[in-house]
Amino acid sequence: MIFTIFKKELLDTLRDRRTLLMMLVIPILVFPVIMNVFVGISSSYQEEAATKELKIGVIGGEQNYIWNELKDIPEALGKKQLIEFKDTASLLTALRTDSIDLGMSTGAQFAAELKSMKPATIDVYFNGTDVGRRERAEMYLMTIDEKVKDSRFKELGIERETVQPFNINYENIASSKEMIGKLAGGFLPYIFIAFGFIGCMYPAIDLFTGEKERGTIETLLTTPVARWQILTGKMGVVVLSGLTAATFSLLGLFISLEMFNTIGNQEILDIIHGILSPQFIVMIYALLIPLTIFFAGVMIPIAVHAKTFKEAQSIITPMNIVMVLPAMVGFFPGIELNAITACIPVVNVVLATKELIAGTLDIGLLALSFGVMVGLATLAVIISYKRFDNESNVVI
Amino acid sequence: MIYVEGLTKRFELSRKQQKEYNTKEKIATAVDHISFECTPGRVFSLLGPNGAGKTTTMRMLSTIFKPSEGSITIAGIDAVKNPQEARKKIGFLTGSTGLYARLTPNELITYFGKLYGVETSVLNERKEALYNLLDMHEFQNKQIGKLSTGMKQKVSISRTMIHDPEVVVFDEPTSGLDVITAENIIKLIKDCKDKGKTVIFSSHIMSEVDLLCDDMAIIHKGKLLFSGTMESFRNSMQAPNLTAEFIRIVHESQNQAL
Structure with missing residues (x-):
């Protein structure tokens, strides 16, 4: 029943x-439906963020150390276009109106600090709502940073290994x-x-x-x-x-x-x-x-x-x-x-x-x-x- | 055969219901110690105005409700102690009955046949007989939701009769139906009487009662005001016609209560 x-x-x-x-x-x-739409949007967004030609505003243009260093970074790390700005105010306005994607400036003592082997300040301006901009800036600056480190080690006659005390291996035992x-x-x-x-x-x-x-x-x-x-x-x-x-x-x-x-x-x-x-x-x-x-x-x-x-x-x-x-x-x-x-x-x-x-x-x-x-x-x-x-x- | 003795039904009222009925009583008595007898081959009518207790009585007879007091015997079975056995003997049809709109008449009637434990070969024979009698062949495989009221009524009748019940309970079976559709029900009641079945039907329409019944009872506010044959009712009439006499009896009971 x-x-x-x-x-x-x-x-x-x-x-x-x-x-x-x-x-x-x-x-x-x-x-x-959800996964295709989500994955589709997210991958196209990521692809766009990685391949997009970034417009980077640099105060001082060719006179700025960063300008020249950025110019030397190979295109394989992402296309970029450098735009010269006279002052911070105009750079920030351009960033707010999306005329540029990133802005960079160096401090007044930048050259002296660099020469005296002290940490030299670089200011990076970005809009946090635009995904991938900060990451691209970090990648460019890390490349420049490594280059400067190499030249400093060379100048001081120090092997890189001597300032790197540990080789740490993290072994994940979880499958x-x-x-x-x-x-x-x-x-x-x-x-x-x-x-x-x-x-x-x-x-x-x-x-x-x-x-x-x-x-x-x-x-x-x-x-x-x-x-x-x-x-x-x-x-x-x-x-x-x-x-x-x-x-x-x-x-x-x-x-x-x-x-x-x-x-x-x-x-x-x-x-x-x-x-x-x-x-x-x-x-x-x-x-x-x-x-x-x-x-x-x-x-x-x-x-x-x-x-x-x-x-x-x-x-x-x-x-x-x-x-x-x-x-x-x-x-x-x-x-x-x-x-x-x-x-x-x-x-x-x-x-x-x-x-x-x-x-x-x-x-x-x-x-x-x-x-x-x-x-x-x-x-x-x-x-x-x-x-x-x-x-x-x-x-x- | 239906034998009812001292049948009573009390309902516990919720606070909401107390407000609705404007009472402070926690218990409402819908049916109050009623007794009557329905014999095979005769049609018994339970007549009463709206809210008299007819549906509650019919629901107790068909074992949907358990009585608070009293006894019901259906075809020799104690329906209070053994409701499941009693149900096998009963066919129940109400005017408010719905049907499964997404099923076809054939599926629905087969389903109920199986629930009543009718054997497949007998079930098929009965279906065929009912389809012929009610001219249902044409729409037996259409979804019930797409059928007309008259067609649905025929499906309800087949569903009620598929297990060939000894006792048939009709609770206001023609309510909401036009005269042509109601005619099917009238025919069914007459047919049940001719076949020697015990028939009880409730109604508030005196003309319907006059047309069909052999015995009758008048119920008002849960109490039985009259019980006897139609003939004895006619003989004791004080008003000029049946409807007027029914109204007179109800009013008299109301005046006595006051």
Whole structure:
């Protein structure tokens, strides 16, 4: 009987355009679209910043030491055009009106300081809102700085090595997989949770409040089917819908990585392929199934109590923030899965998934996280049943 | 057979409802110790003005609501103790019933047939018979949301009768329907009577009651004001016609209460 109800509710849900949109279309499209647009814009921006011919204003023109040094820097480090300015005021005006991209001037004592081997001051003017300008200036000045250092060492008869006391080697013992897991691993459970919640939302409202609003629940309750069976059949569709939305969002992410090559780094792609093993997928679903049941169990009592679709939506939509916000914990590198965080719902799933990706998961903590989620899911199902069994909540 | 004894339903009022009904009472009695009997092959009508307690009574008979007190026996089954068994014997149709708009009539009727545990071969036979009777073949595979009110009414009738119930409960079945569409319901009630089924229907339209029923009860503010055969009602009339007599009885009960 549960399967008969499940099958009918699934058919009904799959014919609802709004649910289909939230369950399949948006999750699968969101990542290819966002990542392509984001990567496209960002790479074209970076490319433009690297190849753009910078107009650099220099006070004093050819008379300035910097002018001549900048002129000698090869074009391979970026095209540039030098423009002479008489004073700082006119240089700043030109910078503010975007006539130039960078401005440089040297202090009054510059030549003397340079000659007496003291640090000579160079002022660099730039607009912080224009990305890449400061970086280009730093690169040019570092080149000039190294050149001057070399000549000073030579003049003083000192070998470069003598003023460089240490050769420091930083050895990162974390594997690339661990690095990706700990730093970017929070992203995966976040999208799973966010789309899992949205995926549950519309069917939960449609199958409970919607049925009440449309006046179909009364007839269903006069059939010789126990209320717990009706609830289970309906809840099954809500949970499946949440899991489908989460899976399709992951599929969308995979498509954007594989088909559109948005990462463009084979090494990282190989690591991602290594992470997405069948074992990993089984374990992540072991965490996600109780989480989605928990989501459904939280939404259903509200949907059962609400009298209209609008009322249910107005309560459940803000809950999205309460439920999905803890998932952002995954973006903070310092927070790890321990006996305390394993007991916090949603947070435990995010952190356990991160550890799973990094391959550093403690099986005891995974079991604790799973147990907490199963416990909460059970509680949510009991509350849902109590609500659904209450005649005043079911019939308007 | 329906046998109702001392049936009572009380609802707890929320603060919002107390304000809405302008009362300080925490409990509202919708149905107050009513008793009646509906026999097979006869049509019983529960007549009452709006808010009399008709729908609450019908919901208790169809086991959607649990009574606060009293007993209901449906086709020999104690519907209070064993509601799931009783439901197998009942066909329930209300005027406010909605249908799953995204399903086709065929899908919907098959679904309800399965919920009532009707075997597939029997289900197919009954569907065919109902489609022929109600001329439904043409639209059986169209989405219900795209059907006319009359077509939807035919789907509702098929859904109610697919498990061949012994007892049929109609709660204001013609409300909101035009006379042509309501005709299908009238035919259905007559057909159920001819087949020896127990039929109970609630209404506030006296002409409908006059046309169909053999036995009747008048309910007002949850209390039964009259219960007996249509013939005995006619014989005891003090007003010139049925509607006037119905109004007279309701007003008399209101005056007595004051």
